[in-house]
Amino acid sequence: MSHPDSMVSKKLKRLPLETLTMAFLGLVFVSLVGFDFWQSWHARDVQLQQSESTTLNLTRALAQHAEDSFQEVDVALMSLQHLLEQGNEISFKPDALHTLLEKYAGSLEQVEGLFVFDEQGNWRATSLGETLWKGQNSDRGYFRFHNQNTTEDPFISRAIHSRSTGNWIIPISRRVTDKQGRFAGVVLATVRMEYFLDFYRHIELGPSGAIVLAMPDGTILSRRPFKDEYLVGKHLAQSYVITTALAQAPSGIVTIKAVIDGVERLYGYQLIDRYSLLVMVAMSKKELLSDWTGDTQRSAIIVASLIIVMSLFGLVLMRQIGHANTVKAELIEAHTLFNIRYIMRSPLCGLSLTTSQYC
Structure with missing residues (x-):
């Protein structure tokens, strides 16, 4: 009985050399190609994981910056609120109150102005000097909110144009009550939007990256890049972060297409409960993978070059094998003819039963 290994060996030996060569090259x-694809896909996963970690850390850092910025302002507002509610004598002297507001505002880089309004919305004092606006502010959203709500928490309203300076501001305010607990006015700080934009400009995000400071309902307070009325005060209510992600976790990272421009981005988000703010950092997925794309293209070119070189080598080898087979066939044919002629010339031709077929 033949051994299985010997049978396989015989079958391989019977295979044409061209077939074995083609199988080996294939x-x-x-x-x-398979190794290059696996390596590229693994590198892509690693790049995305690193990008997610970087984006989430950046989001948390910016959320902390926003919280600290508003907390500093809120501390000043609480001090003013306490002074007014306790009936400190400074609160009855407009010049002294103006000086105090000016001192507070001067110590806060992010603040454009501090204001005190009475229960009718009239200005009592401001940290600003001469301003263009001297009317009432009872129509502002923050004033109406405090007039209708007794909450002791600070209130941050949507970004607006300042009537005093014409600049974009983010109002943060507190309710002032009298000794009977009735509404007695509002203390207000106007935070410069430019303060956040200046800070965000120093962060490298790529051409399609974005940083958004918003309310939890999606109302944009500030955004880099900034596009004035087209964005500020608009809503991101249909964004996946607002509709779904926030309900699942106060912070995280998702990959979605932006509501505004349709670009697929990696979004890191962080909710600031203390001031009802939301910070989002968006990085274009295409730009995040740009280095990986370049490396993959270079790797593909190298593999393609190797395949072309090996294909040319295989083509030459196949031709050599074909030529060798042709020579071998010609030698066998020549050898056979030589033997026939030799036998035919032999004196024994015709006498041998085994060679009579050639005679």
Whole structure:
């Protein structure tokens, strides 16, 4: 009985050399392409994981910056609120109150102005000097909110144009009550939007990256890049972060297409409960993978070059094998003819039963 290994060996020996060569080259090509694809896909996953970690850390850092910025302002507002509610004598002297507001505002880089309004919305004092606006502010959203709500928490309203300076501001305010607990006015700080934009400009995000400071309902307070009325005061209510992600976790990272421009981005988000703010950092997925794309293209070119070189080598080898087979066939044919002629010339031709067929 023949051994299985010997049978396989005989079958391989019976296979044409051209077939074995083609099979070997095909196996090498498939291995090269498969390994390159696996390595590229693994590198892509690593790049995305690193990008997610970086984006989430950046989001948390910016959320902390926003919280600290508003907390500093809120501390000043609480001090003013306490002074007014206790009936400190400074609160009855407009010049002294103006000086105090000016001192507070001067110590806060993010603040454009501090204001005190009475229960009718009239100005009592401001940290600003001469301003263009001297009317009432009872129509402002923050004033109406405090007039209708007794909350002791600070209130941050949507970004607006300042009537005093014409600049974009983010109002943060507190309710002032009299000794009977009735509404007695509002203390207000106007935070410069430019303060956040200046800070965000120093962060490298790529051409399609974005930083958004918003309310939890999606109302944008500030955004980099900034596009004036087109964005500020608009809503991101249909964004996946607002509709779904926030309900699942106060912070995280998702990959979605932006509501505003349709670009697929990696979004890190962080909710600031203390001031009802939301910070989002968006990085274009295409730009995040730009280095990986370049490396993959270079790797593909190298693999393609190797395949071309090996294909040319295989073509030459196949031709050599074909030429060798042709020479071998010609030698066998020549050898056979020589033997026939030799036998025919032999004196024994015709006498031998085994060679009579050639005679």
